[in-house]
Amino acid sequence: MEAVARTQSRAAIAPALPAEAPLAMPVQSLSSAPEGRGRPATSPRGVLGRRLFVVGGAGLMAVAAAREMYLVLSVGGLSWPEGVVLVLFVMLSAWIAFSFTSAVGGAFSLLRHGGGPLGIDPADPLPTLSSRTALLMPTYNEPPERVLAGLQAIIESLETTGRIGDFDVFILSDTTDADIWVREEAGYLALRERVGGEGRIFYRRRAKNIDRKAGNIGEWVTRFGGAYDSMLVLDADSLMTGDSIVRLAAAMERHPGVGLIQTLPAIIGGRTLFARVQQFAGRLYGPLLAHGLAWWHGSEGNYWGHNAIIRTRAFTEQAGLPHLKGRSPFGGHILSHDFIEAALIRRGGWAVHMVPWLEGSYEEGPPSLTDLAVRDRRWCQGNLQHAAVLPAKGLTFVSRLHLLTGIGCYITAPLWLAMLFVGLLISVQGRYVPPDYFPEGFALFPSWPAQDPVRAAWVFAATMGVLLAPKLISYVLMLFDGRRRRGFGAVAAFFSMLVETLISGLLAPVMMLVQSGGVVGILAGRDAGWQPQRRDDGSVPFMDLVSRYGGQTLLGVFLGVVAYLIAAPLFWWMSPVILGLVLSVPLAALTATRSWGAAFRKVGLLVIPEERHPPEVMVRAGELVRELAGAAPAPSDAVARLACEPGLLAAHRAFLPLDGNRPHGDHSPERLVARAKIEDAADLQSALKGLTLKEKAAALGDAEALERLMKLAG
Incomplete structure (x- = not known):
């Protein structure tokens, strides 16, 4: 010491x-706007054509998807719920298509081995500065x-x-x-x-x-x-x-x-398993998406x-x-x-x-779904x-x-949720509401409410294909990159991709509700605040998980019952969403554990190149974390530590702005209240017990209050 x-x-x-x-x-x-904006000298040639490909291509794909969905829904005329589904589908398909065309641009970039107008090439000698x-x-x-x-x-x-x-x-x-x-x-x-x-x-x-x-x-x-x-x-x-x-x-x-x-x-x-799923996805698919951007x-x-x-x-x-x-x-x-x-x-x-x-x-x-x-x-x-x-x-x-x-x-999360419920409403209407084949007024033909199930299946398959295509493209490009292929392992990466897709698919409806709730909460005026992030441990008490995700479990059960009562095929059609919601509590619990993460790593799944060949900076950071964790323990309380370490106390005082004196214009009540509470305290224990977290911080930043605390600790 x-x-x-x-x-x-x-x-x-x-x-x-x-x-x-x-x-x-x-x-x-x-x-x-400020003056003088122009095209930067480092803007690459042909970038306007690239943007036209990404934005225009996404627009054309959205138009094609809208046409197919219209043909699905308009077999017997377009009812208002079907019209709502059509509008929502067009918006969401445009979003999916935009991500897809950007990923295709990333494939073009990766096939040309990346690079760009800045001339940053890791193979070049290290420059002087x-x-x-x-x-x-x-x-x-x-x-x-x-x-x-x-x-x-x-x-x-x-x-x-x-x-x-x-x-x-x-x-x-x-x-x-x-x-x-x-x-x-x-x-x-x-x-x-x-x-x-x-x-x-x-x-x-x-x-x-x-x-x-x-x-x-x-x-x-x-x-x-x-x-x-x-x-x-x-x-x-x-x-x-x-x-x-x-x-x-x-x-x-x-x-x-x-x-x-x-x-x-x-x-x-x-x-944790959740963190390993996230890092595998980011490491395998991230370069494709980032190169596209x-x-x-x-x-x-x-x-x-x-x-x-x-x-x-x-x-x-x-x-x-x-x-x-x-x-x-x-x-x-x-x-x-x-x-x-x-x-x-x-x-x-x-x-x-x-x-x-x-x-x-x-x-x-983040180590867990909750984080x-x-x-x-x-x-x-x-x-x-x-x-x-x-x-x-x-x-x-x-x-x-x-x-x-x-x-x-x-915004897409509540849109997906809305389309899910409106689509379910259409199914309920088709199953339980008697159709009005001959509405009031003249009609040359009867009104037959119906959809085209075969075309609907093709639209669904195409949508899932566009969603999953960037993953498959990333995997194929990895196979043609020898260094990345050795880092991931061709076979291990394939099965890891399947595991990641399964877990992410089950968690997707949970995040859909989480994000939808966030949007609603913000619209209702609730502030998110500012909380420090957890880095390693994702564990949460089980009852806290039940409290957080229990409503989603009940919603999953409700959707499952309703879908099955309407028709068994609808239940199986909705089963990925239903299953994810019903299992939200155990999914959140299991994916937050280190043991499951370690088990997948042990069998070679969800492993990234940095785990097979760790960079030196990563290895050194891990060594230092363990070294500092194994150091001799110090008092956890700030006042106790300052009192027993004179060098640290001297440094703390020296680091305080204005030597700990009140800055002009600082009228914060925490400083004044902390001074008063410390002055009235008979001993250190009662002084610390009476201070709030904000007051304690204010006291350690105030020369007078700090001096009094050191005397009480003396």
């Missing part, structure tokens, strides 16, 4: 932040040891490139939990000591989480952005190789008109919020996000900020590119907010299409 204290005492001498280099970041107007880049690691109530293990692995990988001197690292904390905050500080000091990072690894915590992650990045830019040409934005679960980072920075140097380059993060580290996006790509490099000047000039009018959940700050930032950067004349062929970019996925649903609810709210940005002046057609695509990801 004394050695740790001496290390922290030495490390505390170095400042946690560099000298400020502020940049102005004006809030952008959505009602007026003349610019400065900041690596930004935002974190919010995440386990610090895990975050810092990944960050150290990235730093060490950068060191092997010989270009570490061109990069600085910033840990940007928005943590509100006081205990995690102090663990972050201790972890930062230890990290800086381990890698010799004084003067190039920095830590900053915001006391107020204004505008969440977008505000976190924006605050850094306005304080320190002037010292850096570019910033590479990470996430708490991000991993990137030094090679990929250097190549991204070099591409920004070579192409001064590029404002943002987005990589394709491969999902890794999945342990890059193929027709050209220089008008999108941004996914992390594992991307951004030109600081482009960001500060164009990406200052306005607050939307109205109250939450539609008004206020923009939750899904990344899409909007990319659209505004492109609106300002900068190019935005995606480089899915550059490997060495990784992230983790995905929580995150998806926040994304749903953020994407529906984009409806208010769609009319913004000056956005390009492709940028508006990005926003519409994000909205469509969630």
Whole structure:
């Protein structure tokens, strides 16, 4: 413990932040467009033809699907429920067709071995750099040891490139939990000591989480952005190789008109069955879809919020996000900020590119269906907010299409649900409501309510074929890529694809209801909030799962009974949806377990290349996680830890803005209430017991309250 204290005492001498280099970041107007927008020099030739193929091809497929469905439904005339089904089917078939034509574009790109106008080729020698880049690691109530293990692995990988001197690292904390905050500080000091990072690894915590992650990045830019040409934005679960980072920075140097380059993060580290299904799907199908997007996006790509490099000047000039009018959940700050930032950067004349062929970019996925649903609810709210940005002046057609695509990801769920119930209503009507063959008024022929069952079967088969075709295309292309084929295993990948399709198919109706509920909740005015994400453990108490998914189980039973009473063939036709809903509770429970994930891996299923041949940065991150987990335990309570580690306490005090004095204009009640409660407390235990989580954090950020707590702990 004394050695740790001496290390922290030495490390505390170095400042946690560099000298400020502020940049102005004006809030952008959505009602007026900036001047000077033009076609970027890095826009690939023929991109208009590619877009015509994707959008026009999807339109033609939707028209053909609409015609076939009309012929299915209009055998005896089109009733109003059949008309509703037709309209819904046309909208959904257009959505499916759009994904299919984009995937076909991805196949063209992959057959040409990817590549693009930026000249990023992993086979080329590693370039030298003349610019400065900041690596930004935002974190919010995440386990610090895990975050810092990944960050150290990235730093060490950068060191092997010989270009570490061109990069600085910033840990940007928005943590509100006081205990995690102090663990972050201790972890930062230890990290800086381990890698010799004084003067190039920095830590900053915001006391107020204004505008969440977008505000976190924006605050850094306005304080320190002037010292850096570019910033590479990470996430708490991000991993990137030094090679990929250097190549991204070099591409920004070579192409001064590029404002943002987005990589394709491969999902890794999945342990539960759910996570392994997600990472296998992302690793096998993801490159096809990402290459398709890059193929027709050209220089008008999108941004996914992390594992991307951004030109600081482009960001500060164009990406200052306005607050939307109205109250939450539609008004206020923009939750899904990344899409909007990319659209505004492109609106300002900068190019935005995606480089899915550059490997060495990784992230983790949610460990369970429940965790995905929580995150998806926040994304749903953020994407529906984009409806208010769609009319913004000056956005390009492709940028508006990005926003519409994000909205469509969630609107399609209630559309599928509506089509399901209207279709069931038509079946009930056909089974139990006597037909009116001779309606009032003159009619030359009787009205025969009917559908064409043979054509309906063909329409269904064609729809499923378009849905599943990208998976089959991805598998076939993998077979012709020797390195990927060895990484997946041809036979193992085929059976893994079947397993993934089965599990995803059973979970699809559950997610349909989850997303539909999210849309309804947002329309009803319920805010999603901001919760930290779980990374490893997806387990949830069984009764919590019953509470969350029990309604879906009952709905599945109801649909099954109704379908069987109408006709046995209808029951079998609807069985995939019925089965998924009825089994929603055990599916959520089993897929969230590590044991089932380990069992599939043991038999060689759902295995990705990074598991057969792990990249060094991934191996090193795992070693560091285990190493830090095995370190001598420290007090979990922040106050107790500060009291017993003088070096950490000195660093904590030194890191406080204004030395812990109240900033001018700060009238937050938590600070004043915390002071009063601590002053009235007879001992440390009663003081801590009386503080709320917010008050405890405020107390540790206030010099007077902190001093009193240390005296009580004395």
